[in-house]
Amino acid sequence: MEPAVPAGIRSRHGVCVLPMSRLQAFTRETGMDHESTDTSGIDVRYVANLARLHLTDAEIDTFQGQLSQIVDYVQTINQLDLTGIAPTSHAHPLENVFRADEVKPSLDRAEVMRNAPQSRDGQFIVPKIVE
Amino acid sequence: MTPDLTSLTVHGALALLESKACTAVDLVDALVAAIAARDPELGAYVSLDADGARREAEAADKARAAGTGGRLCGIPVAVKDVLNVRGQPCTCASRILQGYVAPYDATAIARLRAAGAVMLGRTNMDEFAMGGSTENSALKRTRNPRHPDYVPGGSSGGSAAAVAGGVALCALGTDTGGSIRQPAAFCGCVGLKPSYGRVSRYGLTAFASSLDQVGPMTRTVRDAALLQEVLGGVDPMDSTSVAAPVPAYTERLTTDLRGMTLGVPREYVVDGLDAGVERAVRAAIERCRELGARVIEVSLPHTRYAIATYYVIATAEASANLARFDGVRYGQRCADAADPLDLYERTRAAGFGPEVKRRIILGTYVLSSGYYDAYYLSAQKVRTLIRRDFEQAFAQCDALVTPCTPTPAYRFGEKTDDPLQMYLGDIFTVTANLAGICGLSVPCGVAGGLPVGLQILGPAFKEEQILRVGHAYELARGEGWLG
Known part of the structure; x- marks a missing residue:
C-alpha cells in the first residue's frame, strides 16, 4: 500500500517537491529512505527529449543516478524560507539600454555562410519539414 | 646576455621592447619555439597561429618604431578557445564546433588588438567552459605545469597552464563559477575575474549569460591590472556591460595596505578544507596584516547554499x-x-x-x-540572499580574503566519475559570480608541493581594491613561494 503523502507535496511522475527536512522526515517515517531515485524526481529520458538530445540507454542509466544525486543536493535551497524575497536574474540589473537607430554593416554574408554544414544561394539547407 | 623571453612578465617584455633589447617578433619566435618544445607534453594549446602572430608582431614592431603603438604593443596573448577571433577556429573544446571559423572578433579581442597585442594561439578548456579540471575537453589533455599527473584546473586550464608553464606571457580566460581563479590557483599564476558587466561578453560563446565574464591570466598582479585597463569598459554590442569609468588600475597599486580593512568570512572554513591550503592562506592573511591591513571576521551566512x-x-x-x-x-x-x-x-x-x-x-x-x-525561481531568490551577504560584508571591509579552492590540484580521473564531488570544489568561487562582484587569485604558497591560491574578493566595480591587495601581498611574498 502506498504511504499517505503529507499535505503540501506536489506529485508528478511520482516526484515529491518539498523542503529537504520534510522530505527526509517523510522518507524516514515511511521507510522510503533508500528509494532516492524515486524521490529525486528527474526522469532523464523525458527531459532529454525536451532538450532535443538523443541519449543511449547506457547514458540514461548513468545520468539517472548522477543527476538524481545532484537534484537531491540542489533541493537544499528549499530549506530556506524564501517568503518575500525578490528573485535576482542579473547581478546588476540595467533598464532600457537604448542605442541610436542607425544602419551599420553586418557580418560578411559569405564569410558567415562558409560555416554552414549545407547551404545554397546564401541559404541554409535543412531536411524537408513539410511533406 | 639574452634574457629568456618566455619567462618575462608583460611589464618586463614591454620594457625590453621599449629599450629595443628585443622585438615583438623575437617574443613570438621565442614562444613558438617554447610551445614546440614543451607543449606536446603540457597540452596547453589547441591551435597555434604562428604565421599570423609573426605578421601581427611585425606590424607591432613598425607601430612602435613609428611611435603609434598602443599600451600592449607587441605583447603576444594566448586566448581561451571560447572567444571568437576572426579567421581562427573557435571550438570551445567541443566536437560540435569542429571546423567552425569565427567570422568576427570578440570585443575583448578587438580591445587587445587596438592596444597592439598579438594573437598567439588558442588554449584548451573544459567543453563549453563546463568543468573544473579541463578533463572535459573533447580535444586533448592539459597537464598541470607543476606536476604532470595533476589536473591544471578549469575551465580555463589551458590558459593557466600556458602562463604558469612558460609558453605564454599572459592569456585570456573566462569565469562563470571560478574558471579563471581556480585554474590560476591550481597552476600558480594570477587570475582576475572582473565584476559582471565590466568586460563585454560580445563574441564570448555563452555558457551562463548572467554569470560569464572575460578576464586576464598573468604572472603578476601588475600585469593583470594592465590587461584589465585595456579590456574593461562599456560596449554597445553587450547591453549588460556597464558604463562605469575604468580607473587606471596600475597607478593605484601600492606597496602597503595601510588604511584597508580585510574581511575573513567565517563560513569559508569548511569540512574538507585541506590543511596545507588553510596554512598557506592563514600565513598570507598574516602577511597582509603586517602590511598594515586591519583584518576582521565577517559572515556570509548563505554560503552553504551557493553551490x-x-x-x-x-x-x-x-x-x-x-x-x-x-x-x-x-x-x-x-x-x-x-x-x-x-x-x-x-x-x-x-x-x-x-x-x-x-x-x-x-x-x-x-x-x-x-x-x-521549486528550483529556478527558488535559486534566483537565494541569489538575492547571497548578494545581500556580500553587501553587508562590504559595509564593514574593503575586500575579503579567502582560500580560492578547498584543496590544491588533484590527480587525473580522481573526480570524473562523481560530478557532485567535482561541483563541491567550486564552493569559494561561485559566490562572486552569483553576486556579480570581482575576484582575484594570487599564488600564496604550496600544499603537498602544489600551488595554493589566495582569493581576494571586492565589491562590484572596485577592481582597484583587490588589485591593490594582491599587488602588495605579491611583493611582500616574493619570488620563492613555490618552495
Missing part, C-alpha cells in the same frame, strides 16, 4: 544558450537526417560530451513545467 544555487542557475542558462547548436547554421551536422528533429537530436548526441549533456539535462529539468518554481 546548489549556482548549479541550478548556470545549468538553466546553459540549456537555453546551447540550444543554438543544432546542426543547421554552423558546426557539425549528423549524416542522413530523416527530418529536422532527427537532425537536432543526433547532431547534439554526437557533438556534445558527457558533462555538457548532464548540464543541459539538469538545466532543462529545472526550467521545465512543474519544477520551475
Whole structure:
C-alpha cells in the first residue's frame, strides 16, 4: 500500500517537491529512505527529449543516478524560507539600454555562410519539414 | 646576455621592447619555439597561429618604431578557445564546433588588438567552459605545469597552464563559477575575474549569460591590472556591460595596505578544507596584516547554499544558450537526417560530451513545467540572499580574503566519475559570480608541493581594491613561494 503523502507535496511522475527536512522526515517515517531515485524526481529520458538530445540507454542509466544525486543536493535551497524575497536574474540589473537607430554593416554574408554544414544561394539547407 | 623571453612578465617584455633589447617578433619566435618544445607534453594549446602572430608582431614592431603603438604593443596573448577571433577556429573544446571559423572578433579581442597585442594561439578548456579540471575537453589533455599527473584546473586550464608553464606571457580566460581563479590557483599564476558587466561578453560563446565574464591570466598582479585597463569598459554590442569609468588600475597599486580593512568570512572554513591550503592562506592573511591591513571576521551566512544555487542557475542558462547548436547554421551536422528533429537530436548526441549533456539535462529539468518554481525561481531568490551577504560584508571591509579552492590540484580521473564531488570544489568561487562582484587569485604558497591560491574578493566595480591587495601581498611574498 502506498504511504499517505503529507499535505503540501506536489506529485508528478511520482516526484515529491518539498523542503529537504520534510522530505527526509517523510522518507524516514515511511521507510522510503533508500528509494532516492524515486524521490529525486528527474526522469532523464523525458527531459532529454525536451532538450532535443538523443541519449543511449547506457547514458540514461548513468545520468539517472548522477543527476538524481545532484537534484537531491540542489533541493537544499528549499530549506530556506524564501517568503518575500525578490528573485535576482542579473547581478546588476540595467533598464532600457537604448542605442541610436542607425544602419551599420553586418557580418560578411559569405564569410558567415562558409560555416554552414549545407547551404545554397546564401541559404541554409535543412531536411524537408513539410511533406 | 639574452634574457629568456618566455619567462618575462608583460611589464618586463614591454620594457625590453621599449629599450629595443628585443622585438615583438623575437617574443613570438621565442614562444613558438617554447610551445614546440614543451607543449606536446603540457597540452596547453589547441591551435597555434604562428604565421599570423609573426605578421601581427611585425606590424607591432613598425607601430612602435613609428611611435603609434598602443599600451600592449607587441605583447603576444594566448586566448581561451571560447572567444571568437576572426579567421581562427573557435571550438570551445567541443566536437560540435569542429571546423567552425569565427567570422568576427570578440570585443575583448578587438580591445587587445587596438592596444597592439598579438594573437598567439588558442588554449584548451573544459567543453563549453563546463568543468573544473579541463578533463572535459573533447580535444586533448592539459597537464598541470607543476606536476604532470595533476589536473591544471578549469575551465580555463589551458590558459593557466600556458602562463604558469612558460609558453605564454599572459592569456585570456573566462569565469562563470571560478574558471579563471581556480585554474590560476591550481597552476600558480594570477587570475582576475572582473565584476559582471565590466568586460563585454560580445563574441564570448555563452555558457551562463548572467554569470560569464572575460578576464586576464598573468604572472603578476601588475600585469593583470594592465590587461584589465585595456579590456574593461562599456560596449554597445553587450547591453549588460556597464558604463562605469575604468580607473587606471596600475597607478593605484601600492606597496602597503595601510588604511584597508580585510574581511575573513567565517563560513569559508569548511569540512574538507585541506590543511596545507588553510596554512598557506592563514600565513598570507598574516602577511597582509603586517602590511598594515586591519583584518576582521565577517559572515556570509548563505554560503552553504551557493553551490546548489549556482548549479541550478548556470545549468538553466546553459540549456537555453546551447540550444543554438543544432546542426543547421554552423558546426557539425549528423549524416542522413530523416527530418529536422532527427537532425537536432543526433547532431547534439554526437557533438556534445558527457558533462555538457548532464548540464543541459539538469538545466532543462529545472526550467521545465512543474519544477520551475521549486528550483529556478527558488535559486534566483537565494541569489538575492547571497548578494545581500556580500553587501553587508562590504559595509564593514574593503575586500575579503579567502582560500580560492578547498584543496590544491588533484590527480587525473580522481573526480570524473562523481560530478557532485567535482561541483563541491567550486564552493569559494561561485559566490562572486552569483553576486556579480570581482575576484582575484594570487599564488600564496604550496600544499603537498602544489600551488595554493589566495582569493581576494571586492565589491562590484572596485577592481582597484583587490588589485591593490594582491599587488602588495605579491611583493611582500616574493619570488620563492613555490618552495
